[in-house]
């Protein structure tokens with residue numbers, strides 16, 4: 444018997460008023476797989492992620508984690524599901540009022556009820572995995588560069604050894620070299636954990652570093668998916684246009700009328 448996908452979207456639809464964002468979206472991520480969903484601005488990547496996290500409810504369709512539907516859960520049941528997940532937000536979203544170690548340990552302290560001493564030990568271990576020494580632990584995140592903040596955010600995402608990790612545009616705001624460093628760290632840390640990951644991104648190069656599989660979203664649906672290392676040779680016209688950044692092709696830019 445084949446195992447159920449770790450995360451599965453079945454014909455998910457979501458509209459805001461008359462504007463259809465997700466349209467019969469099917470997607471599945473196997474246990475231990477790293478999927479990167481790429482797509483232009485406004486194609487529904489964030490809406491998809493918010494539906495999976497329960498921040499938005501699909502109009503129809505189903506979303507399953509470990510074979511269990513997570514649509515319409517009570518907040519208590521959702522908290523339980525979210526305990527097996529970690530998340531790195533687009534701008535790291537650290538609390539400036541807390542030192543670095545406590546940012547990393549936030550979920551351990553608040554959601555997992557781990558005592559402070561133990562939580563600090565785990566935080567130090569995770570900081571070292573992302574290349575930050577013990578001297579960083581008591582720093583204020585606001586004093587750190589964006590690259591360092593992303594490392595702290597990654598340490599927080601992996602703090603509880605989650606089974607699933609979500610990455611929202613993990614290299615936004617970084618220069619290409621630091622972006623590459625963070626992409627490689629994400630790949631190494633998540634592989635070490637054996638976690639299943641879902642990343643949303645615009646960044647083709649990063650997607651190939653992080654992803655086992657890439658899916659291209661356009662108008663709320665997957666127009667291509669396949670192994671990350673085939674994206675440049677797959678011959679799919681949507682992918683080719685996206686890779687080249689051409690204006691001409693099947694992807695139509697929605698230009699706002701003045």
Ligand SMILES: Nc1ncnc2c1ncn2[C@@H]1O[C@H](COP(=O)(O)OP(=O)(O)OP(=O)(O)O)[C@@H](O)[C@H]1O
Pocket residue numbers: 459464482483484485486487488489490491645
């Ligand atoms: N709460 C909301 N109410 C109304 N419209 C929304 C809401 N959230 C998102 N949208 C619309 O849904 C569309 C898709 O947005 P989404 O943020 O998912 O795009 P995206 O692919 O993540 O884009 P980007 O890469 O620029 O972040 C956009 O047109 C956006 O304006």
